[in-house]
Amino acid sequence: MKVMVCLKQVPHQDARLDVNADGTWIQEDNIKFEINSYDTYAVEEALRLKDAGDAEVVVVSIGPDRVTQALRTALGMGADRAIHVKDDAADAADALGTAKILAAIAKEEGADVIMTGLMSDDGNASAVPPMIAELVGIPSATGVTATEVSASSIKVERELEGGAYEVVELPIPCLMAIQTGANQVRYASLKGIMQAKKKPVDVKTLADLGLADSVGAAHNKTSTDKIYIPIKGDSAEILEGSTDEIVSQLVTKIKELGLL
Amino acid sequence: MGTILVVAETQKGAIREASYELVAVARGLAEAGGHEVNGLVIGSGVGELASEFASKGAGKTHVVDDAAAANYNVEIWSKAIKAAAAATGAELILISNTPTGWDVAPRVAAGLDAAFVSDIFKAENGEGGFKFVRRIFNGKLGAEISSKGQTVATVQPGAVSAFEGSSEGGTEALSSDTSAGVKFVEIKIAESTGVDLTKADVIVSGGRGVGAPEKFPEVIQPLADALGGAMGASRPVVDAGWLDHPYQVGSSGQVVAPKLYIAAGISGAIQHLVGMKASNFIVAINKDPDAPIFEVADVGIVADLFDIVPALTAAVTAAKG
Ligand SMILES: Cc1cc2nc3c(=O)[nH]c(=O)nc-3n(C[C@H](O)[C@H](O)[C@H](O)COP(=O)(O)OP(=O)(O)OC[C@H]3O[C@@H](n4cnc5c(N)ncnc54)[C@H](O)[C@@H]3O)c2cc1C
Ligand SMILES: Nc1ncnc2c1ncn2[C@@H]1O[C@H](COP(=O)(O)O)[C@@H](O)[C@H]1O
DSSP: OEEEEEOOEEEOTTSOOOBOTTSSSBOOTTOOEEEOHHHHHHHHHHHHHHHHSOOEEEEEEESSTTHHHHHHHHHHHTOOEEEEEOOHHHHTOOHHHHHHHHHHHHHHHTOSEEEEESSOTTTOOOOHHHHHHHHHTOOEEEEEEEEEEOSSEEEEEEEOSTTEEEEEEEESSEEEEEOTTSSOOOOOOHHHHHHHTTSOEEEEOTTTTTOTTTSSGGGOSEEEEEEEOOOOTTOOEEOOSOHHHHHHHHHHHHHHTTOO | OOEEEEEOOEETTEEOHHHHHHHHHHHHHHHHHOOEEEEEEEESSOHHHHHHHIIIIIOSEEEEEOGGGSSOOHHHHHHHHHHHHHHHTOSEEEEESSHHHHHHHHHHHHHHTOEEEEEEEEEEEETTEEEEEEEETTTTEEEEEEEOSSEEEEEOTTSSOOOOOOOOOOEEEOOOOOOOSSEEEEEEEOOOOSOOGGGOSEEEEEOGGGOSTTHIIIIIHHHHHHTTOEEEEOHHHHHTTSSOGGGBBSTTSBOOOOSEEEEESOOOOHHHHHHHTTOSSEEEEESOTTOGGGGTOSEEEESOHHHHHHHHHHHHHHHHO
């Protein structure tokens, strides 16, 4: 069984977010990046399939040079090989363009199972995974928190609202967008990291995938015109002063609420 | 002008409130842009609900009524929505950003080769498309997005008030392929174990900013105890296995409204906010002055929680004498 995992590298969750000069994205220079939190669970879920049988795990990422680091980490965790789509035009693609690239790779690889994260921590689109499935023509399930694989199908639990789950059975081939907490993610071992150095990372461009004329900024159907730090409006009264002063103001408030 | 298609969701035999919020967004756009509004209802035995949707704002409502659609199914839904888009020539398709919406909407957009924008809370007519406002980076930044051509958008539940007017239009059966490879098995409800946050007068919740599992019993729980309340948490804390799921507050955890909610080291992503913003009084402690949690807090403290929380615990204990 061939399992393809789509992973995105995103700004570290604790990175400082400053708006860039043209106001359309964040300032990405000199900040730390990491594997999208949701995608770490997708990698783990794929590796569990491998541990349980004879699956090959291929990790795929679209992004600039820095993405190599994310792919190496996944290889260090145990993935078999990596594909890095490195092309400025690919980086500029919107969600549908991104999905077209990943769908092309899924078809080329003949992936039986595609695993992704539910959402990216930067753009928060939750868009790419079902799009890939639609373009490849396979079923999909999002918000997956548990999987049970048999020969020709996968039974998954999809998280709904407020503690409810939907159990569905997907015929293979299929795509699953994994929710955080689905498993406990392993760390790359020292041995794994050493072995990863010898594992192949294929670098591809849009031209290699036959997409040079259909994906990229010029083909986007959505564009980000402006990003900004939301104005806090008439919200919180900010307490100032030393820790003792702040705490005594808080105690007064709690007394006013009748809770002390 | 073209048509705006509003896709309804049913829950416990009724149209969801969120579907009427979609109607409100559609009616707002139609008022300025002159669009026609149409509805779509998918399910089994949903004829009456479709009539209700048609008369309460959605206008002419297309219905896919089939025993196979008794439970949500991604394939049946994506085919039905694409069929309705073709039948109406919809310029804009609105779907709620719910577990159903985020499962099906991107498939529809890809199938139609249309623009897709998710989890929007504001929409306007643009030139040859639409303009939307949404949040990115888990609520930390706002973003204005424009779309070109046919557009599929999901709308954040609760972002606008539900439409309360009426409309005419009636219903019309829509034929759509209801075969599917995906099989529904069952709905499971997580067993609740012990912790019932909904009964607490005071909840002290810790987030990823608490940093380590042992800090919950050491720092967060003592303040909850001093105030006679309960301890809660954001999702990453539960995902990491630091606390069990019953402690989780938010859209996929418990929805609470205590007299006092203290959030320490929680940024304020929408999925957390929907679980606690109805609290009577909210105190947020976060070292990032731009954290979105301050948008819903009554009182904010921009500081290290490890300075404030233990000092507050001591002061509360002292105040009790
Ligand atoms: C479908 C879906 C369902 C979800 N359901 C839920 C849900 O039910 N509940 C939920 O909570 N989330 C839920 N989420 C996740 C949500 O999107 C956020 O990822 C999550 O709420 C973030 O948790 P956090 O605020 O603890 O972490 P972060 O966003 O990482 O924030 C940590 C905060 O701690 C602050 N901090 C760090 N150190 C300190 C310190 N020493 N002192 C003070 N402040 C400090 C930082 O400034 C930061 O603001 C869901 C997401 C999805 C997609
Ligand atoms: N640039 C990318 N490279 C690889 N996978 C991606 C990329 N962008 C999105 N994905 C996948 O799609 C998921 C959802 O992302 P999004 O639709 O952007 O919220 C992510 O968790 C990844 O699995």
